[in-house]
Amino acid sequence: MRVTADDVAARAGVSRSAVSRAFTAGASIQPDKRAHILAVADDLGYRPNLMARSLTGGATGLIAVVVGSLSSPYESWFLDHLSQGIRARGLWPLLVPVSPGQEIEPALDHALAYQVDGAVIAAGSVSQKLAERCTANGAPIVVVGRVLDGGGADSVCCDNRAGMAMIAERLVAAGRRRIAWIGGRADTFSNVERLDGLTAALAAHGLALSETRRGDYSTDSGLVQALALLTAPERPDAIVCGNDAMAIGAIAAARRLGLRVPQDVGICGFDDIPAAAWEPFCLTTVANPVAETVSAALDLLTRRIGGEKGPVATIRLPPALRLRQSL
């Protein structure tokens, strides 16, 4: 039923080896014979079975992409860049979606069983053990958006502290005094670094956060937490959010309460997702260098796949302040 290399060989009157060589660039085969074989193959609708090929070749051309809830604007924006980057390198993204609560390990295990050549991990927590197991299985990984403690894997990540320092400068310049924070899940790497960075930068100016609250990085949670902050007796004059989605929710909260942004309350986020620039928001935020992150991560990964040894690399990419109108 399925047309194989043998069928093509028989039809073209050559051996199966010849067919294989016809499809292998740079293989030793007479040009006109190759042309003939390719013609016959095309006629029969034959394409080499990549599964079988990878059985001997060693490489599958698949990259596991571990990613969180895709309806979040940041994740999908990132995945867009990442998947294009993977394809641009002649590889294919095998999607491994993990829900926020889910364990990453069984899912990644399954992907490894597909003999992926490598993995980009942008969600979930990865232990050093897991990282080592992947490498041992011949699938180097690169972690994105966080840095592994043990240093078990290459990682590339935005410099969250530097970004927050920029925001702190801006807050001080704008004369804000009561500054509140809405973070994401407490154990998240980015949440820890961003909160820590903001606290440190404010302290350098003799300021401290007036209040901290916790959302879940969703717009809705930003709305809820900001409402709580803005209806309290002592209202903050600025709210810094752990990401843009929550900041957008916070702006909605301010509007609902009839407060003007930024006059009554300044609001800013982190990431600079496309929606941040939308007119009703005009969010002042810190641009997470997604394109650079993706290309650095894939460079690292392909180099490892190519067999490069050496110590784990940790790349920190500099963010940039995007001054719009919300702060």
Add this chain to the structure above:
Amino acid sequence: MRVTADDVAARAGVSRSAVSRAFTAGASIQPDKRAHILAVADDLGYRPNLMARSLTGGATGLIAVVVGSLSSPYESWFLDHLSQGIRARGLWPLLVPVSPGQEIEPALDHALAYQVDGAVIAAGSVSQKLAERCTANGAPIVVVGRVLDGGGADSVCCDNRAGMAMIAERLVAAGRRRIAWIGGRADTFSNVERLDGLTAALAAHGLALSETRRGDYSTDSGLVQALALLTAPERPDAIVCGNDAMAIGAIAAARRLGLRVPQDVGICGFDDIPAAAWEPFCLTTVANPVAETVSAALDLLTRRIGGEKGPVATIRLPPALRLRQSL
């Protein structure tokens, strides 16, 4: 280097077949022997090579997912549901991203070479020829968000005309008279159906579109086109957009011009993406039943993969009006 079934067999003192059977549910093997083998396998970090397995088994467990630009909110929202649904069925999504201009065929060809068990196509145009080739290659496809003319493949799609009829009712009920349209790319299936549906439904009320413009389904294009409409000498009192992203842009345009929504101009979209409900928008729109679409599509697909013959199915899912505040 890589640990294989032979290694496990040698270490456990059994034949390789036994190892294979230990990992095959329902295979004939003594329970305690299976347990022992699994223990040894776990110890050695062995997992069956799915590439090799699929070589004999015939199925890979991979589903190709052809999807357009993921930074668009609708596409990513859809992919979120779809990828979860695929995994929930024990399958894995192989991502095939295609940029708007790109041809779908070469990309899908490559995915077929990976011996995917099936494909969900949510972007690009698929000819009947292509559909047949996929089926011939043992990879049934299901087209989502449009219906193939020739009927070469199963498809599931929202009833765009019914959705637009609901919007037309609402427009009439709200007393709108000068109604403008901002569509997407002209040749898109959804664009054709939605525009056609709106025109027909308005005609039934003796109304016609005052003006039609064309964006590209992005928020920015909605903004641009709406600005043009709203600054023209005869301003429309309602703008219907081909999707929510453009409607959001249209709202931004109205705000920028100091027009009140919906008092001065009513605006509505299509899809009911998560952002449509965000407070500054409160977009009146038509809910595209994404969850139902995904589950219907995957049901169809798995049934075909299971070998079900029969005529192509075309499932039309009913949309629902979401009355918010923009119209």
Add this chain to the structure above:
DNA sequence: CGCGGTTTTGAAAGCGTGTGCAATCATGGT
């Protein structure tokens, strides 16, 4: 025409797994 040297070529040995088949083993009934 013969010969060393350079492609081309096909046979065959894998790659890691599932599974049909025949052999083996345990079980229970007589």
Add this chain to the structure above:
DNA sequence: ACCATGATTGCACACGCTTTCAAAACCGCG
């Protein structure tokens, strides 16, 4: 104790391809 029955087990082949290796074909030149 013996045989029929059914559960287990291992061998060997198949899956579709790449690649090594040695044989074959070709080349120009003496």
